Amino acid sequence: MQEAGHPKRLKGQKKKGGKLLADLVKLAKIAISPALGEGLIAHECHSNQQKSTHFSVRDRVELRMLFRVAKEILMKFATSIALVAITCLAMFVASFAQQVRTDFNHRSAQVAPAAEHGTGETVTPNFEHAIPNIPGKSLVTQVVDYAPGGVSPSHKHAKSAFIYAYVVSGAIESQVNDGPKRVYRAGDSWFERPGSFHRVSRNASKTQPAKLLAVFVVDTNDKALTTPVE
Numbered sequence: 001m002q003e004a005g006h007p008k009r010l011k012g013q014k015k016k017g018g019k020l021l022a023d024l025v026k027l028a029k030i031a032i033s034p035a036l037g038e039g040l041i042a043h044e045c046h047s048n049q050q051k052s053t054h055f056s057v058r059d060r061v062e063l064r065m066l067f068r069v070a071k072e073i074l075m076k077f078a079t080s081i082a083l084v085a086i087t088c089l090a091m092f093v094a095s096f097a098q099q100v101r102t103d104f105n106h107r108s109a110q111v112a113p114a115a116e117h118g119t120g121e122t123v124t125p126n127f128e129h130a131i132p133n134i135p136g137k138s139l140v141t142q143v144v145d146y147a148p149g150g151v152s153p154s155h156k157h158a159k160s161a162f163i164y165a166y167v168v169s170g171a172i173e174s175q176v177n178d179g180p181k182r183v184y185r186a187g188d189s190w191f192e193r194p195g196s197f198h199r200v201s202r203n204a205s206k207t208q209p210a211k212l213l214a215v216f217v218v219d220t221n222d223k224a225l226t227t228p229v230e
Helices: 002-032 034-050 057-110
Strands: 119-130 137-152 155-157 162-169 171-176 182-185 189-192 197-203 210-219 226-228
Touching: 162 171, 162 182, 171 189, 171 210, 182 189
Parallel strands: none
Antiparallel strands: 119 137, 137 197, 137 210, 155 197, 155 226, 162 189, 162 210, 171 182, 171 197
16 A cells, blocks of 8 residues: 555655746746736636636735835845945956056156256156057157256257147247247247257246256157257
8 A cells, every 4th residue: 555655645746846836937927027927817817717716815915025025135136236346346446546556656767867968957757658559659758947047058859759848837948940039938839840950948037947848759769869969
């Protein structure tokens, strides 16, 4: 009797397991879509009515409650994921900014120190970097500080250099090639074509300092940017 009943119990367990799995699938579909859930409930009711069984009002209420709970859990999970993503993004941005500062400081340390070319004139390298979209060219900037009455010697720049000069403060007298002498004041600027001869460059004031920013677009291999001319 015990051996004969064993297959029946196994068959009953399989049937219960299949029903449980089917109910879990229905519940998952209900959690995903309220409209789909309503359709499943209606379909189940219609099917069960044919079998003289149906979902009770209590069953429907429980299903709706389960859907609300599942929805709340999903919302909390989504919020947690969003917070983690924002935190990771903030950490990445901070790390990237630190790397940029470190790289900038490293490059600045490699720039040559200030040098005096004339009387009362100090030239300080400010920036140097290859221009990515112009192969073989670099952008170089220098700050020229003039003491009162300071003077630069007549000079030429690298033959490949196109130069933009901007007066940061004070007043500077300049003459390029055979052009007229002119006094440029704070906010004024001029440019020099490649191969130009800078005849005059000096502080126009005997009592106030002056500052000039020189921007070079030059061949990367040209390292001697300024050569004095007797």
